[in-house]
Amino acid sequence: MEFSEAVRRRAMVRSFAERPVDPDVVERIVAAALRAPSAGNTAGTAWVVLQGAAQTSGYWDATTDAHWRDTSRRWEGMRRAPVILLAYASPASYVDRYAQPDKAASGLGADPDAWPVPYWTGDAAFGVMTVLLGAVDAGLGACLLGNFRGETTLAAKLGVPEDWALFCAVLLGHPDGGDHRSASLDRPEPSERVHFGRW
Secondary structure, three states: OOHHHHHHHOOEOOOEOOOOOOHHHHHHHHHHHOOOOOHHHOOOEEEEEEEOHHHHHHHHHHHOOHHHHHHOOOHHHHHOOOEEEEEEEOHHHHHHHOOOOOOHHHOOOOOHHHOOOOHHHHHHHHHHHHHHHHHHHOOOEEEEEOOOOOHHHHHHHHOOOOOOEEEEEEEEEOEOOOOOOOOOOOOOOHHHHOOOOOO
16 A cells, blocks of 8 residues: 555544454564664564453453443444554663763763653654554554553553553454544644744
């Protein structure tokens, strides 16, 4: 698929068919995400791949509760996603990398709080965007989920080291045609968002 077509067709899918995704396709998508930009070549991002209901149910158990499941109109469609990709980043890896001689002058090697912009968040986002475009290219649907509860429980369940933080989850699977998209809002014209030469 042409890159411009993948960008045009990319949309968050929140309703999935109970149909497995070929593990080779999942591996290919995650491998592409590892090629996303990495500040200082730190490679301080990682993925946990959950496949099949036995694994994905652990994610839902840790990050949702009965009230949310009972009241969310999207729950049924999302719970059927056969793959959940968890994007993690290690702030400590970036601090250590930027303490090395070739980066020390930046002053970022002392502490995560020294960073005006947390590059680990950007790198995790680059990887997630690669996954979202890779899903389109593979004829799949995907949806990004922010996490607001249960990260510690989930990390313990999955054996994630303490210095790794969850950036988000990406649901991956075959769309079932259900319409569970976010509310449509009027987008500003491109001319209101792209400024040439000055704002």
